[in-house]
Amino acid sequence: MLNALQVFTTVIVGLMVGVEFSVLFVVNRILNALPEDSSQLGHAHGGRMLGALMPFWYIGSLLLSAAWAVAGWHHAGTGLVVIAAALLIVSVVMSVLLLVPINNRGKTWTPENRPADWREQLDRWTRYHYVRVAVIIAAFTFLVSALV
Numbered sequence: 001m002l003n004a005l006q007v008f009t010t011v012i013v014g015l016m017v018g019v020e021f022s023v024l025f026v027v028n029r030i031l032n033a034l035p036e037d038s039s040q041l042g043h044a045h046g047g048r049m050l051g052a053l054m055p056f057w058y059i060g061s062l063l064l065s066a067a068w069a070v071a072g073w074h075h076a077g078t079g080l081v082v083i084a085a086a087l088l089i090v091s092v093v094m095s096v097l098l099l100v101p102i103n104n105r106g107k108t109w110t111p112e113n114r115p116a117d118w119r120e121q122l123d124r125w126t127r128y129h130y131v132r133v134a135v136i137i138a139a140f141t142f143l144v145s146a147l148v
Contacts, residue, residue, distance in 0.1 A: 077146030
């Protein structure tokens with residue numbers, strides 16, 4: 001049972017890392033290359049779509065990691081899982097305090113109602129997202145290391 005939990009957790013966190021990495025290095029660059037109105041509308045749509053999914057994914061990843069740490073408490077590698085879970089907590093706190101407020105504003109913007117500093121706000125979101133992606137990559141790395 002522990003092995004199944006370990007593999008499932010690693011896959012779920014790995015997929016989350018892949019999606020967030022893709023958003024940062026692929027999707028955002030595509031959207032930013034579009035004409036201004038299309039770019040802003042694309043970011044708003046992405047914010048609505050991923051903003052609905054990611055809270056469950058982040059919290060689910062954290063809960064799975066915590067379950068792994070508890071279930072495998074007396075097994076080798078548990079310290080690495082605890083570190084991964086702590087990093088996932090950091091990613092959730094970062095999300096709630098830094099990224100979600102910007103995303104919640106941005107997902108309601110249209111070309112008619114967006115603020116004058118909308119690009120600066122999206123750039124700030126991207127800077128925070130770089131850090132969050134680094135944190136979840138580190139968490140994923142600790143989970144994978146705990147497997148070996």
